[in-house]
Amino acid sequence: MDIKENVKKFIQSELVTDRKFADLQDKDPLISTGIIDSLGIMRLTAFLEKSFAVRIHDEEIIAENFGTVESISALIQKKLP
Amino acid sequence: MDFSWSEDQLELKKAVIDFAGRELNEDVIHRDKNCTFSMDLWKKCAGFGLHGLPFPEEYNGLGSDLLTTMLAMEGLGHGCKDSGLIFSINAQMWSVQMPIFNYGTAAQKSRYLSKLCNGEWIGAHGMSEPDSGSDAFSMGTTARLDGDHYILNGTKTFVTNASVADVFIVFAVLEQRKGFWGVTAFILEKGFPGFRIGKEIEKMGLKTAPMAELIFEDCRVPVENLLGKEGNGASIFNDSMECERGFILASYIGSMERQLEACLKQAKGRKQYRQPIGKFQAIANKLVDMKVRMETARLILYKGAWMRQTTGKAGVDAAIAKLYLSESWVKSCLDAIQIHGGYGFTTEYELERDMRDSVGSTLYSGTSEIQKNIIAQYLGL
Numbered sequence: 001m002d003i004k005e006n007v008k009k010f011i012q013s014e015l016v017t018d019r020k021f022a023d024l025q026d027k028d029p030l031i032s033t034g035i036i037d038s039l040g041i042m043r044l045t046a047f048l049e050k051s052f053a054v055r056i057h058d059e060e061i062i063a064e065n066f067g068t069v070e071s072i073s074a075l076i077q078k079k080l081p
Numbered sequence: 082m083d084f085s086w087s088e089d090q091l092e093l094k095k096a097v098i099d100f101a102g103r104e105l106n107e108d109v110i111h112r113d114k115n116c117t118f119s120m121d122l123w124k125k126c127a128g129f130g131l132h133g134l135p136f137p138e139e140y141n142g143l144g145s146d147l148l149t150t151m152l153a154m155e156g157l158g159h160g161c162k163d164s165g166l167i168f169s170i171n172a173q174m175w176s177v178q179m180p181i182f183n184y185g186t187a188a189q190k191s192r193y194l195s196k197l198c199n200g201e202w203i204g205a206h207g208m209s210e211p212d213s214g215s216d217a218f219s220m221g222t223t224a225r226l227d228g229d230h231y232i233l234n235g236t237k238t239f240v241t242n243a244s245v246a247d248v249f250i251v252f253a254v255l256e257q258r259k260g261f262w263g264v265t266a267f268i269l270e271k272g273f274p275g276f277r278i279g280k281e282i283e284k285m286g287l288k289t290a291p292m293a294e295l296i297f298e299d300c301r302v303p304v305e306n307l308l309g310k311e312g313n314g315a316s317i318f319n320d321s322m323e324c325e326r327g328f329i330l331a332s333y334i335g336s337m338e339r340q341l342e343a344c345l346k347q348a349k350g351r352k353q354y355r356q357p358i359g360k361f362q363a364i365a366n367k368l369v370d371m372k373v374r375m376e377t378a379r380l381i382l383y384k385g386a387w388m389r390q391t392t393g394k395a396g397v398d399a400a401i402a403k404l405y406l407s408e409s410w411v412k413s414c415l416d417a418i419q420i421h422g423g424y425g426f427t428t429e430y431e432l433e434r435d436m437r438d439s440v441g442s443t444l445y446s447g448t449s450e451i452q453k454n455i456i457a458q459y460l461g462l
Contacts, residue, residue: 014461031262038218038261038315043458046396055393058316059184059309063262 003052003073010047011069015040026070031063041066048072054079084383090149094156098335100129101160109163109289113434116288118245122166127200131157131170136182140190141198147390151331151382158335162431164438165289167332172241172290173197175324177204177250181268184309184317189268193248205246207237207295208318215451217252218261218315222297224253229304231267233297236279239445243293244278247271251295252314264314268306275300286437325446327385327399330406333442334382337375337410340417340435344368347421358420367416374409381405397459404452407442414439 008024015035016024030036036044044066045056054076065075086094104125112119126132135150136142145153154171161167178197181189196202213219222235233253240249248270254263269276279294309317348359348368358364385398395402414436418425425432443449 039458041261041315042319046459058320059313061316062310062312064312066262 003076004069006051007048007072007076008069010044010051011035014043014047024069026073027068029067030069030072031067036066044072048076052076052080082384082387084148084380084387086152090152093145093149094152097129097131097153097156098160101157103160105161105163105166110428110431110434112163113165113288114428116283116291118169118289118291119163119166120245122163123169123203124200126157126166126170127198132174132178132200133198134174136178136194136198140182140194142194147328147386148383151328151386154328154331155335155338155379158332158337159339160335161332162339162435163289164333164336164435165287167336168287168438168441169203169242169290171329171332172206173204175329176206176321177248179324180250180266180308180317180321183320184266184313185268186305188305189308193268197248202247203242203245205240205242205249205295206321207240207243207249207251209239210236211238215448217318218264220252220254220264222251222253223256224265224267224302225256226304227301230301231304231307233267233269233275233300233302235297237295238279239282239292240295241290241292241445243295244281244291249295250308251297252318253297255311261315262312264318265311266308266314266317267302268308269300269302270306273300273302285440286434287441322446323389323395323399326403326452327389327395328382328402329446330403330410330442331382331386333406333410333439334375334379336435337371337378337413340413340432341368341371341375343432344371344417344420364420367420371413371416374413378402378406378409397456400447400452400455400459403446404449404456407439408449410439410442411436 004026012024021035041061049056065071105122130143133142134145134153135147138144157167178194181194197204208217210220210222212221222233224231224233235253237251248268251267251269252264255265275298277296279296282292284292345368348364349357351358381402385395385402388398389395418432418436421430421432424430
């Protein structure tokens with residue numbers, strides 16, 4: 001499974017509570033829709049660090065990096081060897 | 082995990098206990114009664130090196146590692162009976178000095194951290210607002226960029242050290258963004274245009290630690306006083322909160338140890354029905370509970386510090402430490418009063434003050450209920 005699919009699967013199973021987001025697309029906004037909030041970001045970063053064996057620094061936790069599945073995947077991709 | 086201590090570390094703890102017992106306890110009943118913060122004691126602590134314990138020598142720190150810092154702060158709580166002073170020192174260390182050290186520019190560290198470590202300046206941290214406490218990121222304080230300044234508007238409350246502080250870390254939401262993702266941290270100095278200290282807040286305990294509101298009315302903050310990046314404030318806040326949760330209560334391990342020693346002395350010395358009261362199981366059991374809680378709390382504290390020191394994050398262990406240490410400290414105070422009977426209720430015995438001071442620990446840096454929410458999250462709930 002590629003990065004995008006992994007991230008999408010986690011968000012859909014762990015963070016999405018509203019059924020209207022069941023079919024999450026790569027470019028769907030995650031912040032303005034409230035899918036990722038202040039509590040969800042802690043779980044998401046813990047998942048990303050564990051799943052991809054990367055370290056996400058505090059200064060990287062900004063809207064530009066977590067706005068969509070695509071931007072999250074790009075952040076992880078940059079960190080992989 | 083390795084929590085074994087070297088001779089040097091144990092000597093440091095002993096030196097802190099001796100210093101605190103000798104220098105910090107005079108007149109504490111009077112200061113508590115009059116809600117007096119002692120600048121003299123603040124400077125004595127800085128002179129000893131307490132404010133700079135975990136920070137590099139280039140910023141007037143001692144360069145101690147985190148576990149050594151925990152041990153020294155434990156010594157402070159053992160020797161010093163002024164929990165308000167201890168709280169003021171810890172509030173500055175974990176929520177002002179640590180974020181400046183972790184996220185500040187070289188210029189910011191040089192200007193602020195050095196003066197905070199040597200006691201020349203006092204620091205305060207403004208996050209809570211009248212309408213946002215546990216839900217911290219729903220704050221109403223806003224910031225907008227205007228040329229080479231940010232303009233801040235809003236009010237912060239429950240700000241420890243506010244009325245005596247020179248430098249403040251303040252969080253605001255950028256107007257063009259929303260909530261968590263717009264939160265941005267700023268370093269303010271006393272005297273910035275549009276910035277003033279609001280009313281002093283009276284409290285049940287920790288009366289020697291001043292607390293007040295901060296008010297921003299078109300407050301002008303130079304762009305070089307941005308801490309971290311725009312929109313990065315929530316992460317800075319979360320990280321400094323992890324430090325607060327994990328380490329702000331280290332001193333109360335020492336306080337619990339001091340209380341236990343006093344209670345053992347009372348239990349062995351006071352006789353009723355022709356025998357020491359410690360021979361009664363009802364009293365002995367309280368002492369056992371105090372001992373078990375203190376030892377458990379100590380290991381939880383050390384584990385969190387070890388995690389942060391070795392991995393960079395204390396994670397769930399910080400929340401466990403905050404929850405368990407605060408609740409243990411309150412219970413220890415109540416047990417100590419009960420063991421001392423009527424004497425424990427008097428101001429002279431200083432246990433009622435400990436009890437009043439302890440209650441705040443279950444509230445500041447995240448209530449016990451919020452700590453449980455965080456721990457539940459780590460459990461995937």
